[in-house]
Amino acid sequence: xxxxxxxxxxxxxxxxxxxxxxxxxxxxxxxxxxxxxxxxxxxxxxxxxxxxxxxxxxxxxxxxxxxxxxxxxxxxxxxxxxxxxxxxxxxxxxxxxxxxxxxxxxxxxxxxxxxxxxxxxxxxxxxxxxxxxxxxxxxxxxxxxxxxxxxxxxxxxxxxxxxxxxxxxxxxxxxxxxxxxxxxxxxxxxxxxxxxxxxxxxxxxxxxxxxxxxxxxxxxxxxxxxxxxxxxxxxxxxxxxxxxxxxxxxxxxxxxxxxxxxxxxxxxxxxxxxxxxxxxxxxxxxxxxxxxxxxxxxxxxxxxxxxxxxxxxxxxxxxxxxxxxxxxxxxxxxxxxxxxxxxxxxxxxxxxxxxxxxxxxxxxxxxxxxxxxxxxxxxxxxxxxxxxxxxx
Amino acid sequence: xxxxxxxxxxxxxxxxxxxxxxxxxxxxxxxxxxxxxxxxxxxxxxxxxxxxxxxxxxxxxxxxxxxxxxxxxxxxxxxxxxxxxxxxxxxxxxxxxxxxxxxxxxxxxxxxxxxxxxxxxxxxxxxxxxxxxxxxxxxxxxxxxxxxxxxxxxxxxxxxxxxxxxxxxxxxxxxxxxxxxxxxxxxxxxxxxxxxxxxxxxxxxxxxxxxxxxxxxxxxxxxxxxxxxxxxxxxxxxxxxxxxxxxxxxxxxxxxxxxxxxxxxxxxxxx
Numbered sequence: 001x002x003x004x005x006x007x008x009x010x011x012x013x014x015x016x017x018x019x020x021x022x023x024x025x026x027x028x029x030x031x032x033x034x035x036x037x038x039x040x041x042x043x044x045x046x047x048x049x050x051x052x053x054x055x056x057x058x059x060x061x062x063x064x065x066x067x068x069x070x071x072x073x074x075x076x077x078x079x080x081x082x083x084x085x086x087x088x089x090x091x092x093x094x095x096x097x098x099x100x101x102x103x104x105x106x107x108x109x110x111x112x113x114x115x116x117x118x119x120x121x122x123x124x125x126x127x128x129x130x131x132x133x134x135x136x137x138x139x140x141x142x143x144x145x146x147x148x149x150x151x152x153x154x155x156x157x158x159x160x161x162x163x164x165x166x167x168x169x170x171x172x173x174x175x176x177x178x179x180x181x182x183x184x185x186x187x188x189x190x191x192x193x194x195x196x197x198x199x200x201x202x203x204x205x206x207x208x209x210x211x212x213x214x215x216x217x218x219x220x221x222x223x224x225x226x227x228x229x230x231x232x233x234x235x236x237x238x239x240x241x242x243x244x245x246x247x248x249x250x251x252x253x254x255x256x257x258x259x260x261x262x263x264x265x266x267x268x269x270x271x272x273x274x275x276x277x278x279x280x281x282x283x284x285x286x287x288x289x290x291x292x293x294x295x296x297x298x299x300x301x302x303x304x305x306x307x308x309x310x311x312x313x314x315x316x317x318x319x320x321x322x323x324x325x326x327x328x329x330x331x332x333x334x335x336x337x338x339x340x341x342x343x344x345x346x347x348x349x350x351x352x353x354x355x356x357x358x359x360x361x362x363x364x365x366x367x368x369x370x371x372x373x374x375x376x377x378x379x380x381x382x383x384x385x386x387x388x389x390x391x392x
Numbered sequence: 393x394x395x396x397x398x399x400x401x402x403x404x405x406x407x408x409x410x411x412x413x414x415x416x417x418x419x420x421x422x423x424x425x426x427x428x429x430x431x432x433x434x435x436x437x438x439x440x441x442x443x444x445x446x447x448x449x450x451x452x453x454x455x456x457x458x459x460x461x462x463x464x465x466x467x468x469x470x471x472x473x474x475x476x477x478x479x480x481x482x483x484x485x486x487x488x489x490x491x492x493x494x495x496x497x498x499x500x501x502x503x504x505x506x507x508x509x510x511x512x513x514x515x516x517x518x519x520x521x522x523x524x525x526x527x528x529x530x531x532x533x534x535x536x537x538x539x540x541x542x543x544x545x546x547x548x549x550x551x552x553x554x555x556x557x558x559x560x561x562x563x564x565x566x567x568x569x570x571x572x573x574x575x576x577x578x579x580x581x582x583x584x585x586x587x588x589x590x591x592x593x594x595x596x597x598x599x600x601x602x603x604x605x606x607x608x609x610x611x612x613x614x615x616x617x618x619x620x621x622x623x624x625x626x627x628x629x630x631x632x633x634x635x636x637x638x639x640x641x642x643x644x645x646x647x648x649x650x651x652x653x654x655x656x657x658x659x660x661x662x663x
Contacts, residue, residue: 272507
């Protein structure tokens with residue numbers, strides 16, 4: 001009997017190790033959790049950045065910003081009758097500043113404000129709060145113009161903040177970039193992944209990817225000095241720096257990105273498809289075009305969307321190759337994309353002022369635009385993938 | 393006809409058997425090199441029309457490589473060099489003026505792992521037809537149906553011709569590949585272990601199909617499965633280490649081989 005008990009105890013001993021679980025590999029456990037935290041922190045970062053950018057733009061969204069050149073002016077008597085809180089707002093003071101100011105200082109400020117009435121502009125637009133949404137999005141007939149126009153002109157007495165020319169600028173430049181980069185990048189990807197001999201592929205692939213190593217400021221410099229003049233000589237257009245030039249130089253930055261992703265997508269198409277097509281008597285080119293490219297479509301589409309996102313977000317190249325924000329659908333007029341406007345103007349915008357807020361609003365807009373674009377692309381890609389794999 | 397081995401077999405009998413149908417593929421003294429490695433060593437074999445010829449042998453013996461010589465799929469591999477001659481219907485397929493694309497239209501191939509295109513079932517076959525200049529829709533539908541029927545797949549897929557070919561089971565996919573290969577009516581059909589990745593039921597269907605197809609096509613099949621070779625083929629070639637050891641009627645190879653090596657292999661003593 002005792003012999004049996006002892007045997008059972010020994011058996012239990014041999015199996016005891018299986019109960020210790022994760023405590024046995026604390027380092028692995030720790031590393032796994034660590035990676036989890038890191039990956040979550042990136043999501044948190046993105047969220048924080050978005051919150052920060054949007055927070056700065058909140059007054060624009062809520063309409064509490066007033067950019068009218070002419071402020072309301074009250075006479076000294078009227079102003080002194082105001083309740084303290086209303087007076088504080090009228091004088092544009094913070095709670096603390098208002099509390100610190102004694103009655104004398106307040107009276108002085110009221111007088112200074114009343115004095116300003118003499119210098120006020122007679123322009124009817126001087127009373128307009130240009131940060132209101134209708135001025136941001138819709139055309140307005142400004143003084144001196146004979147029809148309603150979309151104008152982005154953040155300097156001068158009357159700040160014109162219509163964002164449509166900037167949006168149009170971004171779209172125009174990005175679409176030109178895509179139209180230029182996609183055929184080249186996809187063609188190169190198809191060639192390198194399917195048609196090229198291994199020895200050619202060996203040097204061609206890194207050579208194209210080298211393009212992504214060129215700093216965008218250098219690309220911009222090249223576009224500004226070399227490409228701009230060359231293109232102007234070829235096409236003979238008026239404006240030297242225009243959407244066409246900006247798009248083309250931007251395309252140079254987009255090509256390696258689209259190439260890389262598309263090439264990966266095409267290379268992962270099973271070689272058996274190519275073999276099957278060739279065995280049926282198709283040429284390599286027919287197989288690549290009719291079989292391999294459609295099979296890699298989800299990845300190729302993803303490459304195009306990422307390329308578009310890159311084009312929308314790229315700053316330095318468009319900053320160097322674009323100039324005035326003009327509301328025009330012509331590619332040969334100058335254009336100012338959103339990114340260029342933010343980069344060029346933020347430094348000279350008054351901290352916390354309406355120009356500053358508008359630029360942050362544009363930043364939030366760009367962020368949301370790219371986010372929605374990627375989301376939609378993901379939906380399309382998963383749909384394409386399901387169709388390829390025969391799932392409904 | 394393999395030279396050395398067959399000469400030892402009763403001469404009269406083999407010539408008699410070989411004369412049943414005319415020869416279509418004549419391989420003479422063919423050697424193939426992967427770089428410096430000689431993978432096929434001076435192979436000579438004659439394959440007759442409208443019968444099934446099986447290539448058997450242990451892994452790495454060169455049977456698949458030889459099969460791929462017949463439609464020049466080896467051209468796709470780097471560093472492959474071929475010596476000797478391979479004539480199909482009297483034409484040297486390694487001649488200078490051979491268009492491999494035209495050759496492959498006449499010498500179809502079914503691969504070891506089914507490889508339908510990620511397109512609909514209909515489109516899988518229609519693609520092959522379009523390559524051959526068939527563009528009329530009614531003609532195409534007709535050929536799609538006929539090929540699927542020939543491949544014994546029609547009843548299973550007729551209601552879902554426009555769903556993806558990748559949604560089919562492994563055995564169905566392989567039959568789709570066969571349907572695709574025969575849709576363009578090749579002269580010769582090469583099959584590289586067509587059933588090795590399939591379960592026994594799917595395998596049986598494929599074998600039935602092969603027996604059915606040999607009425608119209610010359611079939612060369614590579615197989616690891618000796619029972620399969622015995623069941624479906626009329627002639628069998630046994631390869632070992634890149635050499636053709638014996639080539640004869642299947643019945644003879646499996647019952648009374650003239651080479652000791654062949655006997656050892658088919659009885660399961662090695663391989």
